Amino acid sequence: MDDVVIIGGGIIGTSTAYFLSKEGRKVKVIERDPTYKTASFPLSLGGFRRQFYQTENILLGKFAREFILQIPNLLKTEKNPKPTASMVPNGYLLMFGPEHAEEQYKALKNHKKCEAGTKNIKGSELKNFFPYINNEGIETATFTDNQSEGWIDPFMFHGALKSKAMELGAVFVKGDVKSLSEIKAKIIISAAGCWTKELLEDIPVEPQKHTVFKVKCPKHIPEMPLMGDLTSGVYWRPEGKEYLAGSPKSVFNAKDLEPAWEDFEELVWPALAKRIPSFEELKLTGGWAGYYDCNRLDNNAVVGKHPKFDNVYLATGFTGRGLMQAPGIGRALTELITTGAYQSIDISNMAVERVLGKEARTEPYVL
Numbered sequence: 172m173d174d175v176v177i178i179g180g181g182i183i184g185t186s187t188a189y190f191l192s193k194e195g196r197k198v199k200v201i202e203r204d205p206t207y208k209t210a211s212f213p214l215s216l217g218g219f220r221r222q223f224y225q226t227e228n229i230l231l232g233k234f235a236r237e238f239i240l241q242i243p244n245l246l247k248t249e250k251n252p253k254p255t256a257s258m259v260p261n262g263y264l265l266m267f268g269p270e271h272a273e274e275q276y277k278a279l280k281n282h283k284k285c286e287a288g289t290k291n292i293k294g295s296e297l298k299n300f301f302p303y304i305n306n307e308g309i310e311t312a313t314f315t316d317n318q319s320e321g322w323i324d325p326f327m328f329h330g331a332l333k334s335k336a337m338e339l340g341a342v343f344v345k346g347d348v349k350s351l352s353e354i355k356a357k358i359i360i361s362a363a364g365c366w367t368k369e370l371l372e373d374i375p376v377e378p379q380k381h382t383v384f385k386v387k388c389p390k391h392i393p394e395m396p397l398m399g400d401l402t403s404g405v406y407w408r409p410e411g412k413e414y415l416a417g418s419p420k421s422v423f424n425a426k427d428l429e430p431a432w433e434d435f436e437e438l439v440w441p442a443l444a445k446r447i448p449s450f451e452e453l454k455l456t457g458g459w460a461g462y463y464d465c466n467r468l469d470n471n472a473v474v475g476k477h478p479k480f481d482n483v484y485l486a487t488g489f490t491g492r493g494l495m496q497a498p499g500i501g502r503a504l505t506e507l508i509t510t511g512a513y514q515s516i517d518i519s520n521m522a523v524e525r526v527l528g529k530e531a532r533t534e535p536y537v538l
């Protein structure tokens with residue numbers, strides 16, 4: 172019998188393999204597609220932030236940054252002596268219209284309690300900090316300018332975690348697990364992302380297709396943070412000399428991962444050109460689509476032991492924030508499994524019982 176088997180070698184499975192291996196557990200990770208063609212993590216935008224509503228999400232975002240800064244020391248291996256996640260700490264700017272302002276003021280109290288270090292300004296003050304923005308329709312905005320938020324390269328991050336997990340003894344094998352009953356292990360962890368329902372049908376997490384566009388603009392603003400305009404739902408950030416921009420439209424039950432090209436002209440370009448006037452001159456250069464592991468109950472993660480089994484744990488439902496939460500979740504699951512309780516960040520509110528009992532704890536700041 173195996174000690175720990177993790178189903179799914181994406182970012183959550185691999186981070187959990189790393190933290191458990193560090194504690195001396197013998198971990199086997201089973202992944203059905205080691206090229207990760209349709210897995211969520213390589214198709215993500217790589218963003219990490221602490222600007223959320225729910226306390227757990229703020230704290231997990233803070234830990235992401237702490238962990239990313241320590242990658243050169245923590246994830247160094249013989250094969251990968253200089254690991255990096257290619258961090259760009261440009262920060263985040265979230266902009267809210269009058270309809271979201273009240274909720275945002277409540278969220279700010281949580282930011283303060285968690286010492287998130289975010290700054291809040293009136294929409295009318297935006298130009299003092301970001302002169303290239305048109306503030307029309309923006310009531311309030313939050314941002315960081317102390318390198319505490321930004322983005323990373325998801326594939327390099329995954330590679331660094333995997334290399335270290337393997338050096339610590341974790342084994343990665345190719346395999347498609349059809350049922351949990353196939354696995355004989357002391358501990359089974361489902362880290363199957365948006366496909367969790369195939370193994371655990373009572374978990375309300377489903378693939379939700381999101382499209383990202385790549386665009387070029389003659390005026391380049393390399394210092395631009397990752398920006399989310401909550402009045403349109405469009406978000407964007409620089410990517411080298413170009414930009415990436417996410418569509419506000421998402422689709423359940425999508426047949427394939429063909430990008431929703433029509434969204435660009437209908438939704439994304441008008442919203443970008445309204446907010447950043449120089450984006451009027453944008454040229455579309457590419458794009459892709461990927462699945463969010465969307466928790467349809469409340470857009471919040473589901474993490475912990477499944478109460479219907481003696482030895483099954485799961486982590487899924489990250490709804491657009493699984494990359495940044497991977498270090499905190501890997502550590503939290505390891506604490507739960509090895510000590511019986513969370514030690515660092517208490518994520519009991521994400522428990523499986525919450526979704527089985529349909530107790531929604533909605534996270535509104537989904538981009």
Ligand SMILES: Cc1cc2nc3c(=O)[nH]c(=O)nc-3n(C[C@H](O)[C@H](O)[C@H](O)COP(=O)(O)OP(=O)(O)OC[C@H]3O[C@@H](n4cnc5c(N)ncnc54)[C@H](O)[C@@H]3O)c2cc1C
Pocket residue numbers: 178179180181182183184201202203204207209210211212213214215216217218219346347348349362363364365366367369370381382383460461462463464486487489490491492493494495496
């Ligand atoms: C367009 C887009 C933008 C995003 N932007 C961000 C962002 O800026 N910041 C952020 O933090 N997050 C972002 N995300 C979300 C993030 O990518 C996901 O939440 C995260 O990747 C989830 O990680 P995971 O390991 O659970 O799932 P995945 O990365 O999908 O990995 C799951 C793995 O499990 C394997 N698997 C599934 N079932 C089985 C089985 N039965 N047997 C064997 N293997 C199995 C799959 O093949 C897959 O490789 C974004 C996602 C998308 C699509």
